[in-house]
């Protein structure tokens with residue numbers, strides 16, 4: 099089976115760090131995983147993957163980071179049939195913003211609209227919580243690893 103793509107969009111690098119943590123946790127759980135920047139991932143290739151992990155932070159006022167926006171725009175433009183795809187979702191945000199973790203909700207809604215089925219619950223890391231990103235991610239992987 100091909101490696102599970104862990105696709106991240108980031109503005110200041112946290113999502114990339116957590117993508118590496120998730121890849122490590124998935125590898126420890128016996129899965130083959132590959133970290134891919136969202137801007138390098140071809141939306142047309144999505145249906146070739148049985149499972150993907152999508153990660154994005156939120157920036158501006160509830161907006162998609164610059165590296166996430168083209169992926170989202172391509173989903174809308176290309177409308178791929180994702181009925182054979184399952185995805186897990188991880189968001190990074192800060193609850194002091196009214197638009198807390200808005201970007202992952204936008205991506206999650208679009209993937210679902212195109213027919214993809216979600217695995218587990220969306221994990222939302224809150225920078226204001228002070229919780230360690232690696233620990234939050236590793237605990238979340240434990241909740242989904244059995245369903246991959």
Ligand SMILES: Cc1cc2nc3c(=O)[nH]c(=O)nc-3n(C[C@H](O)[C@H](O)[C@H](O)COP(=O)(O)O)c2cc1C
Pocket residue numbers: 107108109110111112113114154155156157158159160161163190191192193195196197198199200225
């Ligand atoms: C200028 C700026 C705007 C932000 N806007 C939001 C926001 O609207 N909603 C939210 O939940 N978090 C917001 N955040 C918090 C980031 O999403 C959070 O710090 C996250 O960990 C950044 O991840 P990244 O380094 O992968 O981009 C903002 C942070 C900055 C610096």
